[in-house]
Amino acid sequence: MSVVQTPWQAGTECVANYDFDGKTDQDLPFTKGEFLTIVAVTKDPNWYKAKNKVGRVGFIPANYVQKREGVKAGTKLSLMPWFHGKITREQAERLLYPPETGLFLVRESTNYPGDYTLCVSCEGKVEHYRIIYKAGKLTIDEEVYFDNLMQLVEHYTNDADGLCTNLMKPKLMEGTVAAQDEFSRSGWALKKSDLQILQTIGKGEFGDVMLGEYKGSKVAVKCIKNDATAQAFVAEALVMTQLRHKNLVQLLGVIVEDKSSLYIVTEFMAKGSLVDYLRSRGRSVLGGECLLQFSLDVSEGMEYLEANNFVHRDLAARNVLVSEDNIAKVSDFGLTKEASAIQDTSKLPVKWTSPEALREKLFSTKSDVWSFGILLWEIYSFGRVPYPRIALREVVPKVERGYKMDAPDGCPPVVYEVMKKCWHLDPTQRPPFRKLREQLQHIKANGLYQ
Ligand code: ADP
Ligand code: MG
Numbered sequence: 001m002s003v004v005q006t007p008w009q010a011g012t013e014c015v016a017n018y019d020f021d022g023k024t025d026q027d028l029p030f031t032k033g034e035f036l037t038i039v040a041v042t043k044d045p046n047w048y049k050a051k052n053k054v055g056r057v058g059f060i061p062a063n064y065v066q067k068r069e070g071v072k073a074g075t076k077l078s079l080m081p082w083f084h085g086k087i088t089r090e091q092a093e094r095l096l097y098p099p100e101t102g103l104f105l106v107r108e109s110t111n112y113p114g115d116y117t118l119c120v121s122c123e124g125k126v127e128h129y130r131i132i133y134k135a136g137k138l139t140i141d142e143e144v145y146f147d148n149l150m151q152l153v154e155h156y157t158n159d160a161d162g163l164c165t166n167l168m169k170p171k172l173m174e175g176t177v178a179a180q181d182e183f184s185r186s187g188w189a190l191k192k193s194d195l196q197i198l199q200t201i202g203k204g205e206f207g208d209v210m211l212g213e214y215k216g217s218k219v220a221v222k223c224i225k226n227d228a229t230a231q232a233f234v235a236e237a238l239v240m241t242q243l244r245h246k247n248l249v250q251l252l253g254v255i256v257e258d259k260s261s262l263y264i265v266t267e268f269m270a271k272g273s274l275v276d277y278l279r280s281r282g283r284s285v286l287g288g289e290c291l292l293q294f295s296l297d298v299s300e301g302m303e304y305l306e307a308n309n310f311v312h313r314d315l316a317a318r319n320v321l322v323s324e325d326n327i328a329k330v331s332d333f334g335l336t337k338e339a340s341a342i343q344d345t346s347k348l349p350v351k352w353t354s355p356e357a358l359r360e361k362l363f364s365t366k367s368d369v370w371s372f373g374i375l376l377w378e379i380y381s382f383g384r385v386p387y388p389r390i391a392l393r394e395v396v397p398k399v400e401r402g403y404k405m406d407a408p409d410g411c412p413p414v415v416y417e418v419m420k421k422c423w424h425l426d427p428t429q430r431p432p433f434r435k436l437r438e439q440l441q442h443i444k445a446n447g448l449y450q
Contacts, residue, residue, distance in 0.1 A: 007041045007045060008038045008041070008048065008062075008067060009038065010038055010039055010040055011037065011038065012037070012038040012067055013035065013036075013037055013038075013067070013068045013187075013244075014035070014036045014037070014038065014050070014065040014066060014067055014068060014187070015033065015034070015035055015036075015065065015066055015068055015187045015188075015253075016030045016031065016032050016033060016034045016035075016036065016064060016065050016066075017032060017064060017065060017066050018032055018064045019031045019032050020060065020061065020064050022058065026058055026059055027058050027059045027060070028050055028051075028052060028056060028057065028058025028059060028060050029058075030052060030060065030064075031215065033190065033191060033194045033214075033215055034052065034053075034215055035052075035053060035068075035215075035252070036050045036051065036052055036060060036065060037050060037051045038050050039051050039057055042059065045062070046061060046062050046063065047059050047060065047061060047062065048060055048062055050065075053217065066187045067187060068186065068187035068188060068241075069186050069187065069241075070186070070241045070242035070243075071182055071183070071186050071188070071238045071241045071242070073238075073242065075177055075182060075238065076175050076176040076177060077176070077177055077178075077179040077182055077183075077234045077235070077238055078173065078176040078177070078178065078179055078231065078234070079150060079179050079180075079230055079231055079234055079256065079262065080106070080149055080150060080153075080231070081170055081172045081173055081176045081177065081178045081179075082104060082105050082106055082153065082170035082171060082172065082173070083105070083106050083107075083149065083173060084105050084106065084107045084171075084173050085107065085108055085173075086107070086108045086110070087107045087108075088110055089110065089117075089119075089128060091107075092105060092107050092117070092119040092126065092128070093119070093126045095171050096119060096120075096121045096126050096171055099121050099123075099124045099125070099126075100121055100169065101121060101122055101123055101165050101168070102120070102121065102122075102165050102166065102167060102168025102169055103120070103121040103168065103169045103170075103171055104118065104119060104120045104121065104153075104167045104168075104169070104170060104171060105118075105119050105170070105171040105173075106118050106119070106131070106149055106153070107119065109130060109131075112130065112132075114133050115130060115131055115132055115133050116130075116131040116133070116138070116149065117129065117130055117131065118131055118140065118152075118156070118163075120163060120164060120165060120167065122164035122165045123164075127163070127164050129163065131149075131152065138152055140152070140156075140162075140163075141161075141162055144161065147225070150230075153167060153170075179234045179254075179256055180256045180257075183237075183253075183254045183256060186241060188237075188241055188251070188253045188254050189253065189254060189255070189256065189257075190214065190252070190253035190254065190255050190263075190265055191255070191257065192255050192257050192263070194214055194215060195212050195213070195214050195219070195221065195255065195263070195265065196212055196213045196214075197210050197211075197212045197221060198210070198211045198212055198213060199211050201220070201272075202272070202273075204222060206224055206229045206232075206233070207222060207223050207224045207225065207229070208222075208223060209221070209222050210222075210223065211268060212265070214252065214265060217268075218268040218270075219252055219265050219266065219267065219268050220265070220266050220267070220268045220269065221263055221264070221265050221266075222263070222264040222266070223261055223262070223263050224261060224262045224263075224264075225261045230261065230262040233262055233264060234262065236264065236333050237251065237254045237262075237264050239310070239333045240264075240266075240333055242308075243304075243305075243308070243310070243333070245300070245301055245304040246300075246301075246327070246329075247297045247298065247300045247301030247304070247327070247328065247329050247330060248301045248304065248305075248329055248330050248331070249266050249267060249269060249321055249329045249330065249331035250266060250267045251264070251265070251266055252265045252266060252267060253265050266331070267323075269321035269322060269323050269324075269329065269331070270322075270323060270324035271321075271322035271323065271324065271326070272321065272322065273317070273318050273319070273320065273321055273322075274294065274317045274318075274320035274321065274322055274328055274378075274379070274383075275316075275317035275318045275320075275378060275383045276383070277322045277383075278317065278378070278379065278382045278383035279382060279383035281382075282382050283382055283410070286382070288412065288449040288450050289444075289449055290326070291379050291380060291449070292415070292440065292443060292444050292449040293326075293328075293444070294320075294322075294328040294379055295376055295379055295415070295440050296437065296440045296441060296444060297327055297328035297329070298315075298320055298328055298330060298372065298375060299372070299433055299436050299437040299440055300437055301328075301329060301330040302315070302330065302368060302372060302433040302436075303432075303433040303434050303436075303437050305330075305365075305368070305433075306365045306368075306432060306433045306434065307434075309365075311363050311364060311365055311367070311368055312330065312333070312368050312371075313357075313363050313367070313368070314332055314349065314352075314371075315330065315352065315368050315371040315372055315375060316349060316352045316371060316374070316375060316378070317375055317378040317379065317383060319331055319332035320375070350392060350395055350396060351374065351385070351386045351387055351392075351395055352370075352371045352374045352375075352386070353367065353370070353371065354366070354367040354370035354371070354427065355370075355396065355399055355400055355425060356427055357370075358396060362427075364427065365432070365433070366427035366428070366430050367427065368433075369422050369427075369430040369431065369432070369433065369436070370422055370423060370427075370430065372422055372433070372436065373418075373419045373420070373421075373422025373423045374386050374422075376415065376418065376419045376422070377405055377408060377419055380407070380408040380410075380411040380415060380416075381408035381409070381411075382408075384408070386405065387405060400425075402425065404420060404423050405419075407419075412443070412448060412449055412450065414443050414448045415443065415449070418436060418439055418440065418443075421436075422436070
């Protein structure tokens with residue numbers, strides 16, 4: 001499939017496009033869909049030395065695998081690239097010119113607000129079908145009903161079912177790329193048949209999180225069925241393709257095969273969210289060294305985001321997960337952006353968000369540092385809700401006047417000093433994550449965590 005041009009460096013991540021049995025015992029056999037890491041080049045540009053997920057090393061043929069790369073930041077990935085929003089009938093007809101039977105787009109209806117219109121080119125003419133929105137469902141013929149536009153388009157792609165033709169080719173919205181195509185091109189599209197869903201393990205705001213198995217490994221799967229939400233999660237997945245760090249929950253891939261739902265597959269974090277972990281174990285189980293290690297883990301993940309100019313915006317103990325071997329990793333990149341204004345401040349977690357972010361929507365690495373201070377307080381109070389006994393509406397005015405939470409019971413003074421530095425009202429006075437990480441490392445190295 002892929003043509004090898006410049007040699008891949010050690011550390012390059014690949015996904016197998018075919019099965020490979022191996023010809024000699026120096027070869028590394030693999031099956032389609034497996035993840036491999038390049039270890040070294042060889043004299044032959046068609047072969048690499050690679051490592052599989054259990055650490056076995058051997059030779060692999062380059063043309064059996066595809067390099068996985070980050071999807072370019074700013075790419076407008078769309079699950080509905082044929083959706084053109086509010087355009088007129090005439091604009092739609094111009095977009096579907098020159099005529100090509102089966103070329104289609106969907107627009108918002110101008111005559112019937114809330115409804116949509118499916119415009120299809122058919123033997124030189126454009127037909128406009130009204131899509132009626134009725135009691136949460138969409139229909140053209142009032143016989144077949146759909147939950148969302150993606151399902152509707154899928155149906156009429158497979159079968160004309162009364163239309164002049166079946167849908168054959170989407171007229172793409174200018175500037176957008178079909179999410180499916182882009183995830184395949186960059187090596188992040190997984191096949192649904194390789195994934196087994198086992199059980200529900202968590203409830204997300206927008207859908208369940210499930211335990212699954214992919215090629216023999218346990219994975220976590222977020223499944224999003226609603227189209228508008230799915231579109232938001234495409235953005236989350238796009239961000240995740242660009243991130244790789246031991247303290248960030250790793251994206252394994254995305255499934256968009258099934259047009260009406262989106263699956264985001266990540267590494268499985270056996271011990272669940274950090275806040276639940278702290279609450280359920282408590283003081284009697286978790287010692288100072290363990291708390292400090294969680295703090296350090298998170299600071300390292302955040303240092304990586306800082307160095308790569310990513311702002312998380314929703315850093316909190318509920319969004320940190322704990323692996324089987326007790327490593328804390330930052331997750332939930334739903335709000336992570338490369339700096340652009342957030343639309344709706346009413347949904348922000350007030351107790352974790354810095355004053356300037358709440359007031360002026362000024363999100364930066366420095367507002368993440370503020371949240372990190374709150375997260376440290378959560379860790380050292382074993383998962384308590386911040387600002388205990390203060391009514392939510394009182395929090396912001398108090399904080400703006402310089403109020404800072406007290407140290408949690410038993411919190412080492414050196415750690416409390418770190419927290420307070422994060423809560424400087426002037427964001428420029430807050431330390432960078434690199435400094436915070438150094439300070440935590442110093443505390444660890446000198447055993448000051450008791
Ligand atoms: P949302 O932000 O939409 O509420 P989350 O991504 O925070 O959803 O997930 C909700 C819950 O599902 C988490 O608190 C956690 O218990 C569980 N969960 C999420 N991702 C994983 C994962 N990779 N491994 C294990 N459990 C997970
Ligand atoms: Mg969450």
